[in-house]
Amino acid sequence: MMLPLLSFLLLGQAAAAQPRSASPQLGPPPKAAPVDGPIEQITFGPIFRQRFMCAPHPMGELDYAGDALGSDCVVTGGVAGTSGYMKFYRTDGKANEDWYGWHAEVLAPVSGTVLGILTKPENNVPGTMGPPPAGQIRILTNDGIVVVLAHLTDFRVKAGDHVNAGQTIALDGNNGAARNPHVHIGAWRQRDAVPLEIRWDLRALAATWDR
Numbered sequence: 001m002m003l004p005l006l007s008f009l010l011l012g013q014a015a016a017a018q019p020r021s022a023s024p025q026l027g028p029p030p031k032a033a034p035v036d037g038p039i040e041q042i043t044f045g046p047i048f049r050q051r052f053m054c055a056p057h058p059m060g061e062l063d064y065a066g067d068a069l070g071s072d073c074v075v076t077g078g079v080a081g082t083s084g085y086m087k088f089y090r091t092d093g094k095a096n097e098d099w100y101g102w103h104a105e106v107l108a109p110v111s112g113t114v115l116g117i118l119t120k121p122e123n124n125v126p127g128t129m130g131p132p133p134a135g136q137i138r139i140l141t142n143d144g145i146v147v148v149l150a151h152l153t154d155f156r157v158k159a160g161d162h163v164n165a166g167q168t169i170a171l172d173g174n175n176g177a178a179r180n181p182h183v184h185i186g187a188w189r190q191r192d193a194v195p196l197e198i199r200w201d202l203r204a205l206a207a208t209w210d211r
Helices: 002-008 010-019 202-209
Strands: 041-044 050-056 071-075 077-080 085-089 105-107 112-118 134-139 145-151 168-172 183-189 197-200
Touching: 041 183, 112 145, 168 183, 183 197, 197 202
Parallel strands: 041 197
Antiparallel strands: 050 071, 071 183, 077 085, 105 168, 112 134, 134 145, 145 183
């Protein structure tokens, strides 16, 4: 299980090494400000209705505010009742449709206003990384935190909309600097581009997954 996860840690590195093209829908994120003291945290609600696993980006690995301290999250399946074991895809993972997360509904992890959306209709073949930028959405919370979710497709909201935590905002895709279907999520303070560490609301996860 750990070998596939290691590949997700490299996704943002490839993106950061290439220029981030601006979009009329959504411009590039700011460079992450240095964090000299304790790392601040933000608590997110679930981004999938299914169980998922995340691989975090450690401090200093990536440069951009949306990447620094972000996480790459993948839906898991393969468990039925008391039998089976968690895995990312049903057979060999060579087709996007084989992955449990492919086109799964992506939920807003916070409430706020949609700052902008960047669409990316092209899909990558699993195992082959595409060029950045990824299809993404940014949400601004009432307390000035920008939350980005990337590698999305089929958006269900638009710029200027208010979204509530738990609302469906898009579907899980495989575009941009990605090798397989997953969602990248990150957050930073809008006023100074300081990145935030992600924590998960475990009570909200339990309520969502047990439906």
